[in-house]
Amino acid sequence: HKQIKKICCIGAGYVGGPTCSVIALKAPHIQVTIVDLNQARIDAWNSDQLPIYEPGLEEVVKVARGRNLFFSTDVEKSINEADLIFVSVNTPTKKSGIGRGYAADLGYVEAATRNIAKVATSSKIVVEKSTVPCRTAQSMRKILEANGKPGVHFDILSNPEFLAEGTAIGDLFNPDRVLIGSLDTPAGKSAASSLVEVYANWVKPDQIITTNLWSSELSKLVANALLAQRISSINAISAICEATGADVDEVAYACGLDTRIGPKFLKASVGFGGSCFQKDILNLVYLSESLHLPEVAAYWKQVVDINEYQKTRFTKRIISSLFNTLTNKRIALFGFAFKKDTGDTRESAAITLCQYFREEKAKVAIYDPKVEESQIWYDLKEVGKGDSLEAIQQQVEIAADPFAAAEGADAIVIATEWDMFKDTNLDYEKLYSIMNKPAFVFDGRLIVDRAKLEAIGFKVEQIGKSTRDHGYE
Numbered sequence: 001h002k003q004i005k006k007i008c009c010i011g012a013g014y015v016g017g018p019t020c021s022v023i024a025l026k027a028p029h030i031q032v033t034i035v036d037l038n039q040a041r042i043d044a045w046n047s048d049q050l051p052i053y054e055p056g057l058e059e060v061v062k063v064a065r066g067r068n069l070f071f072s073t074d075v076e077k078s079i080n081e082a083d084l085i086f087v088s089v090n091t092p093t094k095k096s097g098i099g100r101g102y103a104a105d106l107g108y109v110e111a112a113t114r115n116i117a118k119v120a121t122s123s124k125i126v127v128e129k130s131t132v133p134c135r136t137a138q139s140m141r142k143i144l145e146a147n148g149k150p151g152v153h154f155d156i157l158s159n160p161e162f163l164a165e166g167t168a169i170g171d172l173f174n175p176d177r178v179l180i181g182s183l184d185t186p187a188g189k190s191a192a193s194s195l196v197e198v199y200a201n202w203v204k205p206d207q208i209i210t211t212n213l214w215s216s217e218l219s220k221l222v223a224n225a226l227l228a229q230r231i232s233s234i235n236a237i238s239a240i241c242e243a244t245g246a247d248v249d250e251v252a253y254a255c256g257l258d259t260r261i262g263p264k265f266l267k268a269s270v271g272f273g274g275s276c277f278q279k280d281i282l283n284l285v286y287l288s289e290s291l292h293l294p295e296v297a298a299y300w301k302q303v304v305d306i307n308e309y310q311k312t313r314f315t316k317r318i319i320s321s322l323f324n325t326l327t328n329k330r331i332a333l334f335g336f337a338f339k340k341d342t343g344d345t346r347e348s349a350a351i352t353l354c355q356y357f358r359e360e361k362a363k364v365a366i367y368d369p370k371v372e373e374s375q376i377w378y379d380l381k382e383v384g385k386g387d388s389l390e391a392i393q394q395q396v397e398i399a400a401d402p403f404a405a406a407e408g409a410d411a412i413v414i415a416t417e418w419d420m421f422k423d424t425n426l427d428y429e430k431l432y433s434i435m436n437k438p439a440f441v442f443d444g445r446l447i448v449d450r451a452k453l454e455a456i457g458f459k460v461e462q463i464g465k466s467t468r469d470h471g472y473e
């Protein structure tokens with residue numbers, strides 16, 4: 001098989017950036033160029049202020065950048081020089097047309113693929129890194145074959161990415177597995193071997209698995225669906241816990257000790273967010289429907305429905321605790337990112353909560369340690385049903401720290417599980433002293449010690465925990 005000397009990665013986002021930076025770090029003999037059409041993003045990758053926040057990423061980039069890692073907007077040059085090209089562009093949910101709200105928008109993948117066909121003057125291995133519907137590799141192959149130059153051969157691989165944001169570097173250094181799908185032909189298998197060799201620079205051979213193309217594509221959607229399903233399952237149970245006096249953390253712990261179930265991804269929450277779970281499940285739902293499997297589609301759709309239900313349910317609990325009205329009450333919203341240790345807000349539950357609070361005519365003060373202000377305004381405008389930024393800003397402010405947010409507030413709502421919001425790291429006595437009374441904490445992430453906060457004077461409501469006084473009522 002061919003030895004890879006030069007890699008091009010199309011798409012310098014949350015996946016392409018970290019993934020290919022780590023390849024460059026671990027395989028110093030390979031030249032890696034990450035390209036993007038977005039000049040500002042590339043400029044940021046070339047600066048001290050990287051465009052995404054990810055623990056450990058800066059260190060990786062600093063070692064490899066300028067050595068064998070490059071960021072550029074010269075997409076064509078980089079494609080032409082490379083032996084292997086990762087396609088790591090965005091695949092958002094379609095917003096209009098057939099399949100809108102469910103199907104993946106493959107426009108960016110197709111544009112990148114057509115660009116490869118147009119400029120390549122030598123044979124290439126083209127790798128799907130983006131999460132795509134099952135059988136997308138087939139479409140890519142047809143486009144490449146119909147538009148490629150004579151004598152130029154393309155092999156297509158599927159190599160989905162399993163990293164999670166906030167832990168991307170650790171996940172890439174130590175992946176549970178690397179999955180590579182190829183056609184079951186000599187050329188396909190040889191291309192797969194070339195990519196296996198790249199990962200073998202740091203990943204153990206038995207953790208690199210090869211399958212057929214369609215299994216690889218589908219496995220990515222299924223992995224995300226199974227993970228999200230666990231969260232919706234425990235969140236559905238959290239509703240039972242609140243109604244009965246069972247404690248969702250105790251239930252999750254007791255069940256998770258069964259080695260067949262396992263302890264991970266059973267943390268009840270205000271709802272999962274992130275750019276992947278909802279999008280990929282809806283994609284799976286759409287695939288099932290297109291294959292005339294409505295029962296299968298309905299089964300997976302329920303995972304997303306429970307997630308929406310959880311956000312509404314939490315909001316209703318907040319409203320009823322605050323004496324059935326939020327009008328002109330000030331709510332300190334702690335956290336805006338979809339999880340801790342990232343500045344990413346895509347599909348964050350906090351966005352939905354803030355919109356619900358606005359609809360109830362509350363005032364909201366948002367604090368998040370990593371999310372950019374401009375991003376918060378952008379997200380609130382997107383979800384704001386046509387409201388102008390001025391109208392939004394009459395109800396919402398962005399606070400410089402948790403105390404500024406809580407000043408004069410009736411409630412703190414914890415939407416993101418940042419460590420700094422834990423009662424061991426934040427001065428809740430001080431927060432209590434500056435809030436309206438009765439002062440409430442609504443813990444959507446199960447990160448505070450209820451007894452400790454109640455001793456200070458707070459009324460505390462937590463997901464999956466009853467307030468019926470520890471079950472004695």
Ligand code: NAD
Pocket residue numbers: 010011012013014015016035036037038041075088089090091108109111112129130131132161162163164165275276
């Ligand atoms: P992103 O939006 O952060 O990055 C995609 C980048 O591709 C953008 O910067 C965009 O400008 C660029 N781009 C689009 N079309 C291009 C073209 N024709 N030429 C050059 N550049 C182009 O997206 P992301 O979060 O990195 O996700 C990328 C893919 O990886 C998606 O399919 C996603 O589902 C998948 N994925 C994401 C995660 C995650 O945690 N974010 C994890 C696993 C898989």
Ligand code: UDX
Pocket residue numbers: 161162163164165166224227231264265266267268269270271272273274275276277338339340
């Ligand atoms: C996910 C997958 O984990 C990853 O493998 C895939 O490549 C991309 O999608 P990501 O969305 O970055 O990664 O983060 P993840 O840790 O999976 O969290 C997703 C959401 O679920 C977050 O909002 C998180 O707070 C929430 N979550 C996670 C819970 O509510 N409870 C849990 O037990 C775990």
